[in-house]
Amino acid sequence: MAGRGTRHGPLISADFPGAVPVRDSKDPEGPALVFPADAWRSFVAATAAVEFGGVRPSSRSAA
Numbered sequence: 373m374a375g376r377g378t379r380h381g382p383l384i385s386a387d388f389p390g391a392v393p394v395r396d397s398k399d400p401e402g403p404a405l406v407f408p409a410d411a412w413r414s415f416v417a418a419t420a421a422v423e424f425g426g427v428r429p430s431s432r433s434a435a
Contacts, residue, residue, distance in 0.1 A: 393404035
């Protein structure tokens with residue numbers, strides 16, 4: 373069964389209930405890494421909270 377990806381999200385397929393398969397968007401027919409859904413939610417939340425040492429987006433717009 374084919375999954376469907378979005379511009380801002382992973383490929384999600386009914387073939388993987390309770391899991392999130394993630395593929396390289398440049399190779400949509402390639403292999404997928406499959407993560408438990410709760411682990412993926414935690415990863416997304418940590419990324420949004422910049423818990424991996426990233427740089428927070430500037431609140432000032434570029435002039």
